[in-house]
Amino acid sequence: EAGVAQSPRYKIIEKRQSVAFWCNPISGHATLYWYQQILGQGPKLLIQFQNNGVVDDSQLPKDRFSAERLKGVDSTLKIQPAKLEDSAVYLCASTQGVDEKLFFGSGTQLSVL
Amino acid sequence: DQQVKQNSPSLSVQEGRISILNCDYTNSMFDYFLWYKKYPAEGPTFLISISSIKDKNEDGRFTVFLNKSAKHLSLHIVPSQPGDSAVYFCAASGYNAGNMLTFGGGTRLMVKP
Numbered sequence: 001e002a003g004v005a006q007s008p009r010y011k012i013i014e015k016r017q018s019v020a021f022w023c024n025p026i027s028g029h030a031t032l033y034w035y036q037q038i039l040g041q042g043p044k045l046l047i048q049f050q051n052n053g054v055v056d057d058s059q060l061p062k063d064r065f066s067a068e069r070l071k072g073v074d075s076t077l078k079i080q081p082a083k084l085e086d087s088a089v090y091l092c093a094s095t096q097g098v099d100e101k102l103f104f105g106s107g108t109q110l111s112v113l
Numbered sequence: 114d115q116q117v118k119q120n121s122p123s124l125s126v127q128e129g130r131i132s133i134l135n136c137d138y139t140n141s142m143f144d145y146f147l148w149y150k151k152y153p154a155e156g157p158t159f160l161i162s163i164s165s166i167k168d169k170n171e172d173g174r175f176t177v178f179l180n181k182s183a184k185h186l187s188l189h190i191v192p193s194q195p196g197d198s199a200v201y202f203c204a205a206s207g208y209n210a211g212n213m214l215t216f217g218g219g220t221r222l223m224v225k226p
Contacts, residue, residue: 106155
């Protein structure tokens with residue numbers, strides 16, 4: 001069974017630039033999550049989708065972050081404009097239903113200079 | 114406001130000995146607790162969980178203990194192996210806490226041969 005796929009693996013940008021991350025969840029998984037993991041901290045939930053609807057985006061900085069999951073499968077997370085404090089690993093995870101045993105992708109490591 | 118805390122950022126143990134990783138939480142609404150393991154450049158993977166109706170759950174070399182009155186849980190690894198060297202995250206969720214996973218900051222375990 002293929003795992004959660006994320007791309008790119010690494011991204012280096014300058015502050016005020018924009019960036020997008022892509023996630024393809026495990027086939028059949030209806031619930032998709034985006035987490036932000038800053039170095040030395042645990043993952044923090046940014047947004048949760050159930051199929052193509054948003055379940056929770058209370059911790060998403062909506063002035064600069066946006067996410068979509070148009071067909072209920074792949075998802076894109078965008079940052080525009082990026083700030084230095086956005087440097088982190090962005091993790092995508094999926095589950096079949098609402099389940100705490102998440103399957104994580106390898107993440108995208110973002111460095112904002 | 115850190116609702117889940119792992120106060121030891123790192124732990125070093127000799128191969129064959131016991132590793133004990135600790136986690137404290139503050140939100141009394143949490144009723145389900147999990148441990149995730151993360152290798153470098155990979156996403157976290159689910160290791161073991163425990164419901165608040167239990168005080169112990171065992172899976173092979175891994176045992177999680179829950180002390181609800183102290184709001185404390187621990188992960189025991191016996192015997193420790195060099196392949197266990199990784200970052201371990203404690204996480205908690207609860208139906209009345211929004212069912213979202215809240216992660217601790219992680220503990221880096223190093224098992225020396």
